Amino acid sequence: MTIHIGVVGTGMIGQDHIRRITDVVTGADVVAVADVDFDRAEEVASGINARALPTGHDVINDSLVDAVVVTSWGPTHAEYVLAAIEAGKYVFCEKPLATTAEDCLRIIEAEQAFGRRLVQVGFMRRYDAGYRSMKRVIDGGEIGSPLVMHCAHRNRTVPESYHSEMAVQDTAVHEIDTVRWLLDDEIVSAQVIKPRKTTKRFEHLQDPQIMLFETASGARIDLEVFVNCQYGYDIQCETVGETGVVRLPDPADVWLRSSAQLRTNVLQGWEQRFAAAFDLEFVEWVASMHDGRLAGPSAWDGYAAAVITDATTEALHSGRVVAVTLKDRPAFYGS
Template identity: 55%
Template sequence: MTLNVGVIGVGMIGQDHIRRITHVVSGARISAVTDVDFDRAKAVAADLPAAKALQTGQELIDDPEVDAIVVASWGPTHEEYVLASIAAGKQVFCEKPLATTREACERILDAEVATGKRHVMVGFMRRYDEAYRAMKATITSGDIGAPLMFHSGHRNPNVPPHYTSDMIINDTCVHDVDVARFLLDDEIVSARVLTPRKNSLASDHLTDPVLFIFEMAGGALVDVEASINIQYAYDIRGEVVGESGTVELAETNKVVVKKGGQWGGRVAEDWRERFIRAYDTEFQEWIVAASKGESTGPSSWDGYAATVVCAAGLQAMESGERVEVSLREQPDLYKVTAQGPTGTD
């Protein structure tokens, strides 16, 4: 069976997912696309053998020739399209964020729980990265004892002109928030923010760099260094310190080159290069599950938790105070499978 996928939002990430579904992974094809820029949607559809351009997201969701939905539109539109996909009984892959507010996420949780099954997978691709999965397996095995601290580094060479300081948590470090919950199998209960002296390479309106400190319910601490104008490369760091050992992300180079009295290797240029295999694995697993009418991977609960933590992080950045994170009681729907690379909380 070939899964007919409709894509809402065909900007940069939407087109990258279309390329992936069309040329990289198996079991699916693009049958419809839509975008706020309808001319762009028509241009994208013209290059696809079986796709049509539709005027609205609702029209795409209602189309009987669309089996499953990819939501890659502007964040504030996610709630509308995810809720409509759930109402239509269709599986939906939603790029982060699930929604932009706690209340919007809770409406999605309520709608999904009311159906009695999962329909939503949220695009936290780091859970599909081989290195993070290996870290998770090491922690789960008990080889390093109980995890005590997680040090995470998220370094961007630069950011686009429209980037604002709130995006450092909502768009950048949201991935570190999710992967901390994934690795430590625990919820974040508070957020604090420290800011060192400003990077002179950053625009005047940006707070850069930033150090987020999160407390986990079980007592572990997480620190996330976010540097968004560090120039040299896109560099992702991570180390979990346990009671009797540590596990950390290795460099992504296959070899180390030594010459001229120096040694080194290449660092990724951007997020697409660093996580391209994770995106491919993520979509392949979604397609397999969606073809069976099932959902896998990061759930609506994971999307909700990330949105709430990011809101607390933003409040902490503005106030300079410790901000508590309060989540609603987790519905049983999201407790069925233990948290893991293809599970939920």
């Protein structure tokens, strides 16, 4: 059986997901697309023998569409996810699930009312081989109880449109979800420290930033977000436990010994660093739909990320430690 997928949003990430559904994933194909730029939707559709429909709602309600991928502008996500739930269709939503915690809660309530999970959120780091190995070590008790986690998220550079809040909402959100997943622990407070600014940034931007989090169990996380580091795209994570330390490996590459030097390459973008994770994310999403049981990041994870990023953004502006207050997690989403 082939799952027929409709895609709402045919920008860069939408086209990338269409490519992997078409070229990488088995058991699924894209049959309909929509975008605010209808000409672009038509061009994308023509390349994969799909149909371009006038609106995202037309895609969601199309009788030939079994499941929906939402890669449209962030403020439209809640509208389309809620429409997919109402239509009784599985929906994969790129982060953010919604731009407000209130809209995330609406999605959670609608999904519970439907009676089973339909929503998966695009936190692709959970599908990265290095992070999965780290989780197996932590869950297996090989380093004892986690005490401290050190993280870094570095980009070579960002455009002038990037502002200080985006360091939290668009960049650190990946680590926020990953930390919750790795430690199986909720973040309960956030703080942002502003170091000396790099000269390699636009004047309006606070860069770098150091974000400090505490979990319910008392573990502490420090996260360096440095989006104009100049040298490449560099993701680091180290977890210190009571009896050992586990560190995320760097991407595999050759080491060159030449001219009295030992050197290797540094990746320049997230597209290369997490390409395999994106692919596996969709392979497993489609497989879970065939099985009738979603297992990836849930609407609850999307809600938790929204609340934590809101608190961290407040901490950025206030300079204070800000408490993170989540609703009680419904049994519907597990323990």
